[in-house]
Amino acid sequence: MKHRQENLGSTRRAANAALVLAAMAVLVVFKLIQLQVIEHDALAARGRRQHLRDVRVPALRGELLARDSYPLAISIRTESAVINPQEIRDPEFFARVAASALGMKPEEISGPLMGKKQAGGRGASYHVLARHLTPEQRERLKWLQRTFPIHFVPDARREYPSGITGAHVIGAIDAEGDGNAGVEQKLNEELKGRDGVLQVLAGSRQDRYITWTKQDSLPGVNVTLSIDRVIQHDAERFLLEGIEQSGAQSGTVVVMDPRNGEILALANYPTFDPSREKPTPAEAAARHTNIAVQIPCEPGSVMKMITVTMGIDTGLFRPETPVYCENGAFPRPGRRAIHDVHRYGTLDVSGVLIKSSNIGVAKISLAAGPQRLYEYLKRFGIGDRTGIELPAESRGILRPQACRDNRDRNCWTPASHEYIAFGHEVSATAVQLARAVAVIANGGLLVQPHLVLAKSRPTPEGRETPLPVQTEPPRRVLRPETAITIRRIMERVVLEGTGKAAAIPGYSSGGKTGSAQIFENGQWLNRHNSSFIGFAPVANPRIVVVVTLNRTPKLGGVSAAPVFRKVAETALRVLHVPMDRPETAPEPAPEPKAPQKAPPLLASAEERTPPPALPAPPTPALVGPLVPDFRGRPLVAVLREAASLGVPVETLGRGVARDQSPPPGAVLAPGMRVQVRFAMSP
Amino acid sequence: MSGMEALLDWFAAGREAAQERERSAAEDARLRALPREEIFLYVKPIDNTQVRCVARRGEWMSGAMTAAVFLVAALCIVAAIVPQTTALAISHRIEALKEERASLLNEMRRLRSEEASLKSGQKLNEYAGDLFIPPPAKALVYAPPAKPTVASLEAR
Numbered sequence: 001m002k003h004r005q006e007n008l009g010s011t012r013r014a015a016n017a018a019l020v021l022a023a024m025a026v027l028v029v030f031k032l033i034q035l036q037v038i039e040h041d042a043l044a045a046r047g048r049r050q051h052l053r054d055v056r057v058p059a060l061r062g063e064l065l066a067r068d069s070y071p072l073a074i075s076i077r078t079e080s081a082v083i084n085p086q087e088i089r090d091p092e093f094f095a096r097v098a099a100s101a102l103g104m105k106p107e108e109i110s111g112p113l114m115g116k117k118q119a120g121g122r123g124a125s126y127h128v129l130a131r132h133l134t135p136e137q138r139e140r141l142k143w144l145q146r147t148f149p150i151h152f153v154p155d156a157r158r159e160y161p162s163g164i165t166g167a168h169v170i171g172a173i174d175a176e177g178d179g180n181a182g183v184e185q186k187l188n189e190e191l192k193g194r195d196g197v198l199q200v201l202a203g204s205r206q207d208r209y210i211t212w213t214k215q216d217s218l219p220g221v222n223v224t225l226s227i228d229r230v231i232q233h234d235a236e237r238f239l240l241e242g243i244e245q246s247g248a249q250s251g252t253v254v255v256m257d258p259r260n261g262e263i264l265a266l267a268n269y270p271t272f273d274p275s276r277e278k279p280t281p282a283e284a285a286a287r288h289t290n291i292a293v294q295i296p297c298e299p300g301s302v303m304k305m306i307t308v309t310m311g312i313d314t315g316l317f318r319p320e321t322p323v324y325c326e327n328g329a330f331p332r333p334g335r336r337a338i339h340d341v342h343r344y345g346t347l348d349v350s351g352v353l354i355k356s357s358n359i360g361v362a363k364i365s366l367a368a369g370p371q372r373l374y375e376y377l378k379r380f381g382i383g384d385r386t387g388i389e390l391p392a393e394s395r396g397i398l399r400p401q402a403c404r405d406n407r408d409r410n411c412w413t414p415a416s417h418e419y420i421a422f423g424h425e426v427s428a429t430a431v432q433l434a435r436a437v438a439v440i441a442n443g444g445l446l447v448q449p450h451l452v453l454a455k456s457r458p459t460p461e462g463r464e465t466p467l468p469v470q471t472e473p474p475r476r477v478l479r480p481e482t483a484i485t486i487r488r489i490m491e492r493v494v495l496e497g498t499g500k501a502a503a504i505p506g507y508s509s510g511g512k513t514g515s516a517q518i519f520e521n522g523q524w525l526n527r528h529n530s531s532f533i534g535f536a537p538v539a540n541p542r543i544v545v546v547v548t549l550n551r552t553p554k555l556g557g558v559s560a561a562p563v564f565r566k567v568a569e570t571a572l573r574v575l576h577v578p579m580d581r582p583e584t585a586p587e588p589a590p591e592p593k594a595p596q597k598a599p600p601l602l603a604s605a606e607e608r609t610p611p612p613a614l615p616a617p618p619t620p621a622l623v624g625p626l627v628p629d630f631r632g633r634p635l636v637a638v639l640r641e642a643a644s645l646g647v648p649v650e651t652l653g654r655g656v657a658r659d660q661s662p663p664p665g666a667v668l669a670p671g672m673r674v675q676v677r678f679a680m681s682p
Numbered sequence: 683m684s685g686m687e688a689l690l691d692w693f694a695a696g697r698e699a700a701q702e703r704e705r706s707a708a709e710d711a712r713l714r715a716l717p718r719e720e721i722f723l724y725v726k727p728i729d730n731t732q733v734r735c736v737a738r739r740g741e742w743m744s745g746a747m748t749a750a751v752f753l754v755a756a757l758c759i760v761a762a763i764v765p766q767t768t769a770l771a772i773s774h775r776i777e778a779l780k781e782e783r784a785s786l787l788n789e790m791r792r793l794r795s796e797e798a799s800l801k802s803g804q805k806l807n808e809y810a811g812d813l814f815i816p817p818p819a820k821a822l823v824y825a826p827p828a829k830p831t832v833a834s835l836e837a838r
Binding site for chain 2: 063070071072074075076077159161162163164165229230232233234237460462
């Protein structure tokens with residue numbers, strides 16, 4: 001009996017133990033289900049986070065190249081040394097050792113290191129010991145790596161080999177590697193490429209175990225700019241000289257190829273050093289102020305070029321049409337009188353531009369009306385952005401001509417077109433002015449000023465894949481014959497008018513001076529925004545130059561014109577433009593006594609009297625332009641081709657060109673013109 | 683295993699035959715007295731030069747097969763390992779060359795930057811001053827037009 005009871009007790013105990021074990025097994029199973037099924041994804045992700053991490057591999061920023069393919073901005077791969085301050089037990093000792101390896105002072109390292117170590121919190125576990133290590137520094141730090149937890153991370157250094165030359169075009173980058181001025185900012189997305197991702201499988205102690213590339217980095221696009229390094233450098237040099245000589249506060253120079261809108265140089269003063277990582281406040285202000293595209297100012301008399309062009313292109317005026325200039329004062333009832341600097345009686349339209357008569361252009365504008373003036377201003381691109389690849393471009397100030405209602409104050413007043421005719425009540429940037437001059441220089445086409453010539457993406461093999469560059473095609477806004485007429489008048493501005501200081505030895509040039517007096521705090525200051533816009537050579541202009549000097553006491557013909565001459569001379573030499581004048585200083589042309597009647601252009605060759613004796617060219621022409629074959633073409637086509645080639649022509653009759661003299665292929669001698677006879681029937 | 687034993691026996695038989703040949707070549711001694719003993723040891727020469735070790739054909743084949751299996755297995759292992767090892771070595775080499783190329787490209791960028799810096803307008807100005815002026819193009823001199831107006835609006 002006793003034995004049976006013992007057996008029963010033993011069985012019960014065994015059963016209890018089994019129950020306990022079963023319960024424990026159930027718990028284990030439940031825990032397993034919880035870990036492996038319910039929380040599987042979260043735990044797996046947590047594990048991946050702990051052991052797998054992504055390391056960003058910065059893409060190499062694209063290069064900015066000058067038109068001769070020399071780099072203006074280039075990135076070079078370097079390495080930086082970083083540490084975790086929390087892992088450094090004795091910062092003082094570490095600073096002494098690391099400073100000797102890096103060639104620094106110990107306090108330069110220990111100060112920030114101690115600060116981060118004591119501060120704690122976010123960012124306290126990462127400290128950049130030194131950026132852009134040299135090979136020697138890296139080698140020395142590699143030895144220290146055995147003792148101290150020093151890590152090397154990839155980095156890149158942006159170099160600007162040309163120094164401050166072209167600073168406002170190139171721009172600069174900030175500490176994050178993003179552009180903050182110039183093309184660097186405007187084309188930042190393309191230049192910076194796409195960062196790569198390196199995946200690291202780390203052990204439980206977070207030591208690197210294995211790495212692989214998750215995403216290759218895509219290098220940035222290389223951009224070739226239209227900037228010519230020599231012209232750019234000289235433009236900056238001569239601008240600085242001009243500012244020093246004229247006492248101006250700031251200034252800008254734009255050099256452009258009128259045929260296609262390529263900007264050859266764009267200089268501003270004050271300027272900055274793009275390679276300086278911590279600029280002074282003045283430099284920082286200069287970095288973000290690109291005067292040539294961001295700061296519009298009243299163009300003054302240079303706007304007369306557009307007004308006179310309007311007068312001739314609409315057919316209301318001819319170059320020889322007389323305009324009475326009221327002997328210096330043009331009073332109008334109920335309006336402020338318009339004055340000229342010098343008193344003029346009657347001038348022809350050419351003379352109005354040459355002598356820069358405010359009254360003359362105001363009368364031209366009055367005759368044409370405000371609507372036409374507004375239309376021509378828009379044709380020349382005034383009030384519209386040019387689309388140049390620079391940030392924060394201003395559209396200038398050109399109020400709408402038509403008012404929306406009686407309360408609209410942001411529109412032209414009844415007298416606006418008289419003042420806008422000579423450059424008041426309107427503002428334009430230097431790039432806008434360059435585009436406007438280019439219309440005259442290239443025979444009537446509005447081109448888009450642009451800086452980007454080509455783009456290409458570098459491949460890992462060291463080759464480059466070209467990328468398309470889109471530029472707005474030129475748009476005809478003016479008849480070529482009008483453009484060439486204005487070109488000739490503007491040449492006389494340099495030879496006999498206000499822009500004599502702009503005459504270039506060895507080259508013909510045309511231009512227009514401008515001096516807009518500054519109105520500030522309710523009074524006119526003895527300070528001007530002096531400018532000169534011009535082109536050279538006259539026959540077939542290769543460059544357009546705009547010079548603006550701000551807040552100078554001197555007028556444009558004295559302060560800006562000499563800068564134009566120096567910059568244009570350098571540019572023409574650099575571009576290997578053939579000379580069309582003797583290299584000696586040009587002699588001033590005699591003053592015209594009275595408005596001369598233009599010689600009859602339609603007179604026959606026999607009837608044509610020899611033109612009034614012009615000063616003979618001092619040097620014999622070696623070779624002249626070849627005469628094209630005009631025969632069989634209509635009048636407009638002949639004039640367009642002649643304008644584009646810079647060949648002066650005389651037309652006789654109407655219809656289709658039947659005969660010409662000199663014959664096609666002949667060399668046109670100096671002072672000669674091609675006579676083309678037109679006839680209606682064959 | 684029998685094949686292995688047969689192979690070893692075969693090797694042992696060959697070795698014994700060689701030793702026997704050496705022994706038979708030695709000087710014959712029929713009767714010798716052991717030192718300080720009145721006992722004579724009679725040594726009977728046995729001629730076993732004619733003895734032949736006859737291995738069974740099956741055992742020989744078995745040995746040969748074993749050797750062949752070993753050889754093929756070794757070749758298979760080598761064939762399996764060599765391409766992967768070669769690929770590993772080549773990929774290491776490729777990575778090293780890529781790194782070298784990147785380093786050389788970086789060096790080229792640095793040198794281009796240095797060249798551009800040395801040829802910049804600022805440096806040229808420092809070195810040559812105003813002497814560095816591009817010469818003018820003298821190939822052609824275009825004739826300047828004589829009249830300010832070259833085309834008349836009346837002509838249209």
